[in-house]
Amino acid sequence: SQTIHQWPATLVQPVGSPLSLECTVEGTSNPNLYWYRQAAGRGLQLLFYSVGIGQISSEVPQNLSASRPQDRQFILSSKKLLLSDSGFYLCAWSVYSYNEQFFGPGTRLTVL
Amino acid sequence: GQQVMQIPQYQHVQEGEDFTTYCNSSTTLSNIQWYKQRPGGHPVFLIQLVKSGEVKKQKRLTFQFGEAKKNSSLHITATQTTDVGTYFCAALTAGYGQNFVFGPGTRLSVLP
Numbered sequence: 294s295q296t297i298h299q300w301p302a303t304l305v306q307p308v309g310s311p312l313s314l315e316c317t318v319e320g321t322s323n324p325n326l327y328w329y330r331q332a333a334g335r336g337l338q339l340l341f342y343s344v345g346i347g348q349i350s351s352e353v354p355q356n357l358s359a360s361r362p363q364d365r366q367f368i369l370s371s372k373k374l375l376l377s378d379s380g381f382y383l384c385a386w387s388v389y390s391y392n393e394q395f396f397g398p399g400t401r402l403t404v405l
Numbered sequence: 406g407q408q409v410m411q412i413p414q415y416q417h418v419q420e421g422e423d424f425t426t427y428c429n430s431s432t433t434l435s436n437i438q439w440y441k442q443r444p445g446g447h448p449v450f451l452i453q454l455v456k457s458g459e460v461k462k463q464k465r466l467t468f469q470f471g472e473a474k475k476n477s478s479l480h481i482t483a484t485q486t487t488d489v490g491t492y493f494c495a496a497l498t499a500g501y502g503q504n505f506v507f508g509p510g511t512r513l514s515v516l517p
Contacts, residue, residue, distance in 0.1 A: 327504075336493065336509035337448070352504075383447055390504055391436055391497055393450040 295320035299384050299397035306404055312357075312371040314400050316384030319365065324386040326367040327394065328359055331381040343367060344390075379404045407432055409496045411508035419516050424481040426511035428494030436497040437477045438505060439468060443490040451479075484515045 296319045306312060318324055328340040339352045341359035349359050356375060360368045367384055381401050385394040410429045418424050428437065436455050440448040452461055454470035454477060461468045467480040481488055491512045495505035 329507075334512070337507040339504060339506075342504055393438060393453060394448075394495075394505070395450070396447040399447050 295386075295395065297384060297386055297395055297397040299382075299400055301400060302398065303401045304403070306374050306402065308376055308404055309373050312369070312374050312378070312402070314369040314382055314384075314402075316367040316369075316397055317365055318367075318386045321365070321386065321388070323364060324388065325390055326361060327385040327387075328367065328369050329383040329385065331383060331399075333380070337383065341369070342390075374404045376404050378402065407496065407498055407506050409494065409506050409508040411494060411511050413511055414509065415512045415514070417514045417516065418484050420486060421483050424484050424488070424513055426479050426492050426494075426513075428477045428479075428496070428508050430475050430496050430498075432475070432498050434474045434496045435499040436505075437470060438495040438497075439477075439479055440493045440495060440507075441490050442493065442510070446490075448493060481513075484513070486515050486517055489513060489515050 298317045326343045329337040330340055331337050341349055341351055343349050343361045346361055346364055357371050379402055381399050383399045384397040387394045408431050412427050438453045439451040441451055442448045452468050457474050458472045459470040465482045469478045477494055479492055491510040493510045494508045497505045
């Protein structure tokens with residue numbers, strides 16, 4: 294069966310510090326991968342998606358970046374965090390873009 | 406870009422009462438999905454609708470896709486405390502490279 298992992302579960306970082314969040318998927322090959330951000334009590338905002346290794350599409354211009362160094366690994370990064378980067382970051386995968394998405398447990402990021 | 410609206414934003418019901426949330430799009434959709442997110446958790450896929458006028462049932466949950474494929478609804482009969490959470494619709498428009506756009510969600514509280 295397929296499993297999706299995210300770490301860390303929670304993170305508190307000072308403004309201006311770097312960020313690296315990791316997501317890995319098990320039990321499937323060549324998945325579509327997604328990074329979402331959810332502000333407190335709000336909906337899901339798609340940040341990045343990837344249909345293959347090294348292929349990243351950005352939905353929202355910002356100080357975040359994403360990379361997919363391996364088929365089932367998706368990384369969200371920032372060189373300098375802003376206060377507005379606080380939120381709940383969710384990684385998800387799907388077989389194709391029109392299929393259901395399976396979400397990881399998420400990372401709660403607080404930027405102070 | 407595509408906008409997906411959901412109403413109401415919040416709904417408080419007494420246990421045993423019915424609940425309905427509506428999802429509306431400014432464009433004609435090819436697919437619509439529904440997800441549930443428990444407090445502190447991650448979104449979990451419930452169902453996908455693809456046909457005009459389609460109705461699907463899952464126990465006490467009834468999902469409907471509008472005839473014009475611009476709106477959808479989720480109806481819960483006789484709510485239970487386990488129904489608490491936020492219900493999101495996610496809409497997909499036709500066209501290569503499109504991704505699902507999530508609505509802002511409806512937060513359901515069920516009072517015992």
